[in-house]
Structure formats: structure tokens, C-alpha cells
Amino acid sequence: MGDIAKGVLGGGWSLLVGWVLPSAINLAVFFFAVAPSLDGLGLMRRVWPSSQSSTMTLLLVCAVLLGLVLSALQQPLYRFLEGYALWPQRAYDRGLRTQRARRQRMADKVAEPGHPTLRLAVLHEQLSRYPIGDEQIAPTRLGNAIRRFEEYGHDRYRLDTQVLWNELTSAAPQPAVRQTETARTPVDFFVALLYGHALLALTALATLAVEPSAYGLLVPTAAIALVLVPVWYRSAVVATDEWAAAVRALVNVGRKPLADALGLVLPKELAEERRMWQLVTRMSRRPYQPAAEAAFAPYRADPDRLVPLPGTPVVPGQPQP
Incomplete structure (x- = not known):
């Protein structure tokens, strides 16, 4: 039982909250706001459960399956929102110009004197969601919010976390690794809600073509879903603040364990x-x-002075530090 609890509170918790829960929310709205309008279709009558308990079971099973699929597809889902995939070149270039101009406006506002303390803190927070280097700017706000901590290790220490991520998370203290997984969960949650609401709106509008008589239910459902899409996007951008702080901590405290694991000595300078x-x-x-x-x-560290990794068995007669 303890192992099950550890699994749920570990990676399973991130999957449950980040992908399965928003999938359940999206499917619940579909089941109760869109699916009844499809009652006239023979296929819907055959697959729709006959009891409330069966409906809830179907909702749960579909939510778990959809959450697993979204989790498996999270890389392309993120890359599209970041502006790296499926963007026409013209839209990509325009996005870069827009984001660079927006960052410059924020930097100018921060440099202006006379801001109240609270207003200045908000401006600094918004400006911090952009990478430092102009060449690192992405064409979307979410892309920049994520890129800022992807470049952190390289900018400060020339430690490219994109290349050495697996090595870093293997050697770093486990609390820091778990913190990065937990901090990413809210971003996954809002991303899943965003895609689900966009698909929900399209489904409602497509259903309207089949059942025009359900106009009073489908149109408000599609309108509310479309209005909430930018809200979830904005929420995902803001939620990256905790994720960025967790990655920063992982790099700062994980550098020395990583160097030890690689058989290197961390220089003083x-x-x-x-x-x-x-x-x-x-x-x-x-x-x-x-x-x-x-x-x-x-x-290179002296092989006779290498510190064994936690959990490594000690061989009798082997030199120890």
C-alpha cells in the first residue's frame, strides 16, 4: 500500500492532475452539453450507457485513456503552443517581431522612474518571463516563458540542461527533481484544458450542423469554450513561474553532484x-x-577519491574517500 501511495504522489500524481483531471473536465462538459444533441444518431444510441452509474464509468475510463494519450503527445502539443511546430514561416517571423517588441516595451517601462513598488514588481515579473538573450526569443508568450529556464543553466554556467537533462536529474538530489515534476503539473493542467476546450468548441459547432434544433445549448457551449481558451493559455504562462524556479534550483544544487557522478572536480573559479x-x-x-x-x-577526479553515488554498494577492499 505504501508503494502505491508513493507512486501516486510521485510521477502518477503529475499524470493524474496534469492530464487525466482536465480530460475528465472536458469530457464531462461534452457528455452533458454536446452529446445529448447527438441522441438522434444511431451510433450514439448504441454506445451511450443506459444508467447513470454506467455513464460515470464510461466518463472515468475515457478520461483516463484521453489523459494517457495527451501525456504521450505532450511534446508536440507544447511545441505548437511554443511556436516551434506547424507554424508557417511568415507567422513565425511575425511572432518573433511581436515578442521582441513586447519585451522591449516592458524593459522600457521598468527603466522609467516613479513606478509604485507594487507596479514595479509586476513589471519585473512580466519581464522575467522572457529569456535574457535576444537570439533566444520564441514567437509566443508560452514559448518565451519556458525558454527562459531552458537557457538558465547555459547562461550562468554553460551547462546545457537540454542536452544533459537526464544526467542532471539522475545525479541531483531527489527533492529537487521531484520539485521540478510537481511544478510542471499546473502548466500541463492548463495546456490540457486549452486543447480540450478548443476541441470541445469545434465539436459543438460541428454538432450544430447535424442538429440545428439544439442551437440554444450548443452555441453557448462553443462560445464559452472559445472564451476560456485564452484564459487557460494565460494561466499556463503564469504557472511557468514555479516551474522556472524549480529548474533554477535543480541546476544550482545539482551541478556538484553531476560533476561527481561524471568523475569531474568542480573548479573553484x-x-x-x-x-x-x-x-x-x-x-x-x-x-x-x-x-x-x-x-x-x-x-578529471582521482579515481581513488571518487565519491560513490547514493545506493551504490561498497566493494570490500576498494579504496574509499
């Missing part, structure tokens, strides 16, 4: 540390070159 992580990133992305032997020599 920040400039040398940045050079070391740049070499590690290159080693992970590019084919091996003999020059790496000399480049890594100053950072």
Missing part, C-alpha cells in the same frame, strides 16, 4: 567551471575527438 561544462556539453553532442583527453585533464 566560475570561469573555469563554465569552461568545464561547455566541454561536457560538447562531449555529449559531438563525436569523440582525441583533443578531449588534454581538455578534460584539469577537471
Whole structure:
């Protein structure tokens, strides 16, 4: 029972809250606001449950299945909202210009004197949802809100978390890793709601073509769903603040355990540390070159002094720190 609870509170909790719960909400609205208008179709009469308990069971099963599908498709779903996939080149370029201009307007407002303290804090918060480098700007607000913490490790330490994410999460303290998973859950929740409401609105409008008599129910359903889509998008952007803080903490506290796990010694000077992580990133992305032997020599740890990872069995007679 304890293992089940740990699973639910771990990765299973993120799946449940981030994808299954919003799927259940979207399906509930469909079942009770759209599906009754399709009662005249023979297919709906055959698959629709005959009792309330059967209807709830069908809703639960469909919500779990839809949540699993959305979770499996989360990368393309995110990439579209970030502006990286399925965007025409003209729309992509226009989005970049819009976001760069918006960031510049915020920076100008922050630089203006005389703002009340609370207003200045809000402006700083909005400006912080953009990456530092102009070349890192994405064509959407959600893309920039996510890109800001994707570039954090590289900007501060030259540690590319996009390349070394698996290594970092394997070596970093588990509380920090769990924190990043938990902090992402609200963003997943709003993204799932966004796509579900968009699909719900399209389904309601398509149903209206089949059953024009249900105008009084389908049109308000589609209108409310469409109005809520930008609300969920805005909520997803704001929810990335906690996610960004969790990733920042993961990078800051996980650098040394990662260096130890890779058999490296973290340099005292920040400039040398940045050079070391740049070499590690290159080693992970590019084919091996003999020059790496000399480049890594100053950072290699003494094999007799390597600290074993937590959970690694101690071999009798093996040198220990």
C-alpha cells in the first residue's frame, strides 16, 4: 500500500492532475452539453450507457485513456503552443517581431522612474518571463516563458540542461527533481484544458450542423469554450513561474553532484567551471575527438577519491574517500 501511495504522489500524481483531471473536465462538459444533441444518431444510441452509474464509468475510463494519450503527445502539443511546430514561416517571423517588441516595451517601462513598488514588481515579473538573450526569443508568450529556464543553466554556467537533462536529474538530489515534476503539473493542467476546450468548441459547432434544433445549448457551449481558451493559455504562462524556479534550483544544487557522478572536480573559479561544462556539453553532442583527453585533464577526479553515488554498494577492499 505504501508503494502505491508513493507512486501516486510521485510521477502518477503529475499524470493524474496534469492530464487525466482536465480530460475528465472536458469530457464531462461534452457528455452533458454536446452529446445529448447527438441522441438522434444511431451510433450514439448504441454506445451511450443506459444508467447513470454506467455513464460515470464510461466518463472515468475515457478520461483516463484521453489523459494517457495527451501525456504521450505532450511534446508536440507544447511545441505548437511554443511556436516551434506547424507554424508557417511568415507567422513565425511575425511572432518573433511581436515578442521582441513586447519585451522591449516592458524593459522600457521598468527603466522609467516613479513606478509604485507594487507596479514595479509586476513589471519585473512580466519581464522575467522572457529569456535574457535576444537570439533566444520564441514567437509566443508560452514559448518565451519556458525558454527562459531552458537557457538558465547555459547562461550562468554553460551547462546545457537540454542536452544533459537526464544526467542532471539522475545525479541531483531527489527533492529537487521531484520539485521540478510537481511544478510542471499546473502548466500541463492548463495546456490540457486549452486543447480540450478548443476541441470541445469545434465539436459543438460541428454538432450544430447535424442538429440545428439544439442551437440554444450548443452555441453557448462553443462560445464559452472559445472564451476560456485564452484564459487557460494565460494561466499556463503564469504557472511557468514555479516551474522556472524549480529548474533554477535543480541546476544550482545539482551541478556538484553531476560533476561527481561524471568523475569531474568542480573548479573553484566560475570561469573555469563554465569552461568545464561547455566541454561536457560538447562531449555529449559531438563525436569523440582525441583533443578531449588534454581538455578534460584539469577537471578529471582521482579515481581513488571518487565519491560513490547514493545506493551504490561498497566493494570490500576498494579504496574509499
